[in-house]
Amino acid sequence: MASARRVVQAGIAAMAIGLTGWGGFELFRPAYEGGAGIAYGAAHAPLRGTDVEFHIWYPAEPGGKRVRVGGNGVFHGTPAGRRAPHRAGRFPAIVISHGAGGNAGQFGWIAEKLAEAGFVVLLPNHPGTTTGNASAQAAVRVWERPGDVTAVLDEVTGHPDRYPFVDPDRMAALGFSAGGYTAMALSGARGDPDRLQRFCDAGDHGMSDCAFLAQFGIDLHKMDLSPAGQDLRDPRFSTAVIVDPGIVSTLTQDSLSEIAVPMMVANLGDENLVPQGVYTRQAAEQIPGADYVVIPDATHFSFLAECTPKGAAILKDEGEPDPLCDDAGGRSRAAILAELAQRILAFFNDHL
Numbered sequence: 571m572a573s574a575r576r577v578v579q580a581g582i583a584a585m586a587i588g589l590t591g592w593g594g595f596e597l598f599r600p601a602y603e604g605g606a607g608i609a610y611g612a613a614h615a616p617l618r619g620t621d622v623e624f625h626i627w628y629p630a631e632p633g634g635k636r637v638r639v640g641g642n643g644v645f646h647g648t649p650a651g652r653r654a655p656h657r658a659g660r661f662p663a664i665v666i667s668h669g670a671g672g673n674a675g676q677f678g679w680i681a682e683k684l685a686e687a688g689f690v691v692l693l694p695n696h697p698g699t700t701t702g703n704a705s706a707q708a709a710v711r712v713w714e715r716p717g718d719v720t721a722v723l724d725e726v727t728g729h730p731d732r733y734p735f736v737d738p739d740r741m742a743a744l745g746f747s748a749g750g751y752t753a754m755a756l757s758g759a760r761g762d763p764d765r766l767q768r769f770c771d772a773g774d775h776g777m778s779d780c781a782f783l784a785q786f787g788i789d790l791h792k793m794d795l796s797p798a799g800q801d802l803r804d805p806r807f808s809t810a811v812i813v814d815p816g817i818v819s820t821l822t823q824d825s826l827s828e829i830a831v832p833m834m835v836a837n838l839g840d841e842n843l844v845p846q847g848v849y850t851r852q853a854a855e856q857i858p859g860a861d862y863v864v865i866p867d868a869t870h871f872s873f874l875a876e877c878t879p880k881g882a883a884i885l886k887d888e889g890e891p892d893p894l895c896d897d898a899g900g901r902s903r904a905a906i907l908a909e910l911a912q913r914i915l916a917f918f919n920d921h922l
Contacts, residue, residue, distance in 0.1 A: 599635040602651030606630055606685035608639055609652075611732075613725035617717040618697055624722050625674040627681040627691040628735050629661055630654035640675025644881040644894070645874065648678025662740035662922040663690040663726065665719050665807075667749030669816070670709045672874075673701040679875045680744075683911045689918065690736050692726065694718050699748060706786035709779075710793060712761070712817065715752040716802040719743070723806055740922050743810040744914065746873045747848065750815025757810045757833065760825035761798035761817065767791050769820060776845030777870070778891050779816070807831060809921040811914055814838050814848040814870050826856035834861045834917045836910075838868035839898055845870060861917070865909060867900035869893070873910065876903050 607630030612621040625639070627650065634654035641647020664684060666677050674693035681691040696715050698708025708714075727738040745753030755761075767790045770780035783790070798820070809832045835854040837844045841864050844850075848870060854862035865872070877895035885894055897903050 599637070599652075601632070602630075602634045602636040602649075602654050603632045604630070604636075604649060604651060604654075604682075604686070605632075605657075606650050606682045607634065607652075607654035607656055608637065608650035611722075611725060613694075613718075613721040615697075615718050615721040617714055620697060622694050622697060622718045622721050624692055624694040625681070626733075627678075627685040627693075629657040629685050629688050629690070631657055639678040640673075640875060643884050644877060645676060646876045646878060647675070648682050648875070650678065650682065656735045657688075659735070660737040661688055661690050661735055662742065662918070663692060663736050663738075664742045664744055664918065665692045665694070665722060665753075667694065667715065667719060667743070667745040667752040668696065668700070669747030669749055670699040671701060671704050672699075672747070672749075676874050677746075679907055680911055680914065683915065684918070687915055687919075689922075690733075692722055694722050696752075706783050706788045709748070710783070710788060710790065710795070711797075712748065712751055712766075713755075713797040713800055713802060715748065716755045716804070719752065719756055720804050723804065727806070738806070741806045741808060742918055742922055743807050744813075745810070745815065746813045747870070748816045750812045750848075751817050751821075753810045753812055754815055754818075754821065754829075755802040756804045756807055757831050758801070758803040758825060758829045759821045760801055761795075761820045762822050763795040763798050765820040766795045766798050766817065767793070769817060775819075775847030777847040779847065781891075801825075809833065809918070811917055812836065812850070813873055813910075814844075815850060815853075816848060818848060818850050818853050819846075821853060823856050826853055827858065829857045829860075832859060832921045833857055834863065834913070836863045836865060836913070838865050838870055838872050840864065840866055843898070863913065865906060865913075867898050868906050869896055869898050871895075872897050872903055872906045876907070 638647035743753035
C-alpha cells in the first residue's frame with residue numbers, strides 16, 4: 571500500500587512494428603561489452619492463481635546484444651546484455667521488490683551494479699501493484715506480495731537447469747516502499763490487522779497513500795485485513811536491506827524482535843524530514859542487530875532511477891501527484907544513487 575499512487579504513464583506511444591522490421595532491428599543492435607546480463611522469467615503464484623513475471627540480472631561475460639532496460643520519457647534506462655553468456659559458477663541471489671505502482675525496470679541502476687559485482691538479481695512485477703497493472707484494492711492486499719517473491723524463489727530453486735548460475739543457499743531480499751514492507755514480511759515481520767484498518771484515520775502520514783485510497787472509495791474499516799497478520803517468512807532469505815518501508819507502523823513489535831537475519835534499514839532524507847509513513851528508526855531499534863542509516867539530501871522517490879531532462883514536465887502534464895523526479899537538494903540523484911549502491915553492495919558483500 572505504501573506509496574500507492576496513480577500509475578505513471580511515461581508518455582510513450584505504442585508503435586506497431588512488423589516482424590521483419592523487428593528482426594532487422596535486433597540483428598543490428600550493437601554487441602554488449604559489459605558484465606550484466608538480462609533475461610526474463612515467469613513463476614506461478616498459487617495465492618494469485620496466475621504467473622508473476624520477473625527480470626533476471628546475472629553476472630555476464632561480454633556477448634549478446636546491448637539493450638536498455640526500463641527507459642522511457644521519464645526515467646533513464648540501464649544498459650544490459652540480452653543473451654549475454656553468464657559467468658562460470660553459482661552466485662548469491664538478491665530479490666528486489668518494487669513499490670506500489672512501480673515496476674522491475676525502475677531498478678536497473680542497482681541491478682546492473684549488483685550483477686557486475688557477482689550477484690544474481692531477481693525483480694518480480696507484483697500483479698495489481700505494477701505500472702500498467704495496478705488498483706487501489708490490490709494495493710491494500712499487501713500480504714499477496716511476499717507470496718510473489720516466494721513463487722519466484724520456488725521457480726528458480728526448483729529448476730536448477732534453467733538457472734544454473736544461482737546459488738540457492740545464499741539469498742537476500744531488498745525492498746523499497748511497499749517492497750520494503752514485503753522484504754520485512756519475508757524476514758518475519760507481521761502486520762497488526764487492527765492497526766492497518768486504522769492506518770488512514772489520522773491523516774496521510776506525509777505520503778499520498780490514503781488520498782489515493784480515498785479517491786477510489788476504499789474504506790479500510792470495511793475490508794477483511796486479517797491476512798495481514800500471517801507469518802509470511804521465507805526461510806531461504808539469510809539477510810535483507812529495507813529502504814523507506816511502507817505501513818511500517820502497522821508491524822507488531824513482537825514480530826520485529828524475532829527477526830533473526832542481519833538487516834540494514836535505510837531512510838531517505840534528513841531524519842527530521844522523513845515522512846512519518848515510512849519513518850523506520852523505531853522499528854529498526856526493535857530488530858536485533860539491525861543497522862539503521864539515513865541518506866541525506868534525498869526524498870522518498872530518490873530510490874528511483876535518474877529522471878530525463880523532460881521527466882518532471884511529463885509527470886506534471888499527466889497529473890502525477892508525487893514529485894518522482896525531485897530530491898531534497900545538496901546532491902544530484904546520481905550522487906544519491908551512488909551512495910545507496912555503495913552501502914547496499916558493502917552490506918551484501920559482508921553478509922552473503
